[in-house]
Amino acid sequence: MMATRRSVLAATAGLPLLAAAPARAQRQPGVLRFGLSSFPPSIQPWVNTGTAAATVKLLIYRGLVSFAPDGSLRGELAETWHNETPTSWVFRLRENAVFQNGDRVTSEDIRWNLEQIAAERSTAFYRAQAQGIARIETPDARTIRIVTAEPMVTLPLWFASYHMMMVSPRSPTAAGALPIGAGPFVLRSQERGVSLDLVRFDRYYKPGLPRLRGIRMIAYADENLRVAALQAGDVDLIEYVPWQAMASIEADPRLRLDATDGPFMYLTFNASRPPLSDARVRRAIAHAIRREDIVKAAFFGRGAPLEGLPIPPGSPFHDPELAAGWRYDPARARALLAEAGVPNGFSTTILSTAQYGMHKDTAEVVQQHLAAVGIQAELRLPDWPTRVTLGNRGQFDIAVMGTTTENNDPDGMSNLLDGSLPASFVRSAGLRIPRIEELLAQGRSEFDEARRRAIYAELQRVALAEVPIVGLAWRSQGYAMVPEVRGFRAMPGALNFFSGITLEEASLG
């Protein structure tokens, strides 16, 4: 039979439709499909390789303690813990905690982990803290005593971090091999750059958990495609919901949004030269910016103004008056500039990045508000790696930054405020405020809750006057899911990136 041109045309036109019918992924019973924001570059337990990696680490590994969904500390490998003296903490391990190779978790294993983290060639995130441990004692297989050089009220918080996971000393050591954890899921396989398949660990120490048979994690780097994948039914749950999609997800009866304010945007300064070396100028900048505009422009209204230090409203250390200490007041900003000897403002630069919309949009709003009080700022918007390098080297005047604190304790702000720490893009350059350094140290060593509150109230007052950073806006951090996903919760405030830990209780109903 001879092919006519019409039959060729008809056959060609029909080709794309061949794939149309049952194209969507079939859901396997009890297996949750999780849309990650990126494929984790590494899931090594002690190194910080980003929040997507953190979610995976929270499935495979466990530390001594963790954060409960309400933000409080709860036991994991350790069932109890207490401080014997201001410099000594004792952790009592669970009887039934085992690594995924079947070995029981012992106090010697914990000691080995801490020694590796503190080792000279370690790249662990908590290396400096681990090196501050003076002595580790293991009186028996279930008890570990950690003695620090200085009193350390925040020590249990270190052990709740997803950078402080405990692994088996008998883990394989071959290049690229993953250490053996004691978490609720085991990594069964991975397709590099594409997906990770995890299955339930049947000997997990919490009875009845995990509820899921497995989790398939699929990386979607494009935020819009991540949302499309959820809406198309390719995945059950996604992280990093883009702000512009939150309203449509809320309006969709087939989906549910769980979002909390946690990460935040702020300004840092290079205070090594005038006029930004003058606290009055920095305070003028803090009063010159209407934060609502940032929330609206950068986060589609999904967030809240931040007019003080980043201590979230639910925290016992939150003081409503101090939290509004840098409220929008352009007249006050102009007066402060005049007081500092620059009544007509000055020219400066704002370092941000064009790579992330929220950083660029925030910088643009700040630029406009500074112009309104006479400060002419030129935007510098390189790619993110260049922005990080310029920040670390102090090659900027004003910089826009976005991050979250390590946890909800105010000591988590140390990284942002402590000028005695080495230069970093997350804090101001050339700016040491001795009183803040003293108060941070006091807060870390004070065990009495009421006295700690007084210390951090004083710290906020000093910060409002000296302006080591300028808080701009809380931003909403969201997860979206199909209604069948139960038990998963977005954790509050700075703990939002710990939300992966609740997957041990998640189920598909």
Add this chain to the structure above:
Amino acid sequence: MLAWTVRRLLISLLLIWAVATVVFTLIHLVPGDPAELLLSAGGVAPDPAAVAELRERLGLDRPIAEQYASFLGGVVRGDLGRSIVDDHPVAEEILLRLPRTLELIGAGALLAVLIGIPVGTEAALRRGTLFDRATGATAALLLAVPIFVVGTLLVLVFAQWLRWMPAGGYVPLAADPWRHLTLLTMPALAVAKGLVAVVFRMTRTAVLDTLSRDFVRTARAKGLSPSRILVRHVLRNAIIPVLTVLALHMGSLLGGTVLVEFVFNWPGMSTPLLKAVEARDYPMVVGIVLTISILFVALNLVMDLGYAALDPRIRHA
């Protein structure tokens, strides 16, 4: 001919060396320290001691000339090094990713041929009709609309609204052939978008040109059926320039599928290249760019040798 071939080969090797050197130099000149960036993920301040330790471990503390010499030595031995980010061998990553990109380009080209040649032929046969004008306008539109717009529209309509297709992603062919093909369909259509227009236009022009040739008139005079004339005489002659242009476009797609791979989450070569630039993963960037360059140079070399074999004037020029 032998001397000419050897000279061409040497020029090709020189080109590859030049590309490797330029890329190596440029990526090292761009601000951004891989060790610092690696430990700064999530916007946290890395411990400077850990950064220094990592720099030493990665060999980034060595003088740039020493790093360059060690890189060149590796290339000569066929070793492209290991990723700074996850210590994975660069060559393995390329071997994993390159076939996916080639598959995407191949599928796009196949669609372009399957759609562009018949429609182009039909337009030529119906020259000046509404069909000709409509398909011509569609081709112009396809060329004008950016690929990310088409990609996003495909996702919106077929994945989000109709829920017929997966929004994007990848499953290996061996693991699930049907799902692999369904995931390939939309990105292949997006890649085919521009190619279809090119193939359509080239086909239309070539068929029109061939139709006016004497041998077609002779075939008609002999009483051959119109479809036999079209398939045996017109298309056979018209298709050669179409395939030449298609091959040239496919070569340029090797580094040009970035947006399609990103929009559809297709894990080909472009995504790791972008991520590697972002992370200043020097060995990965240089390895991928070098591979693309070698493919380009090899393609050109084969074409040069082919032309030279056919036309002695070229090798004696």
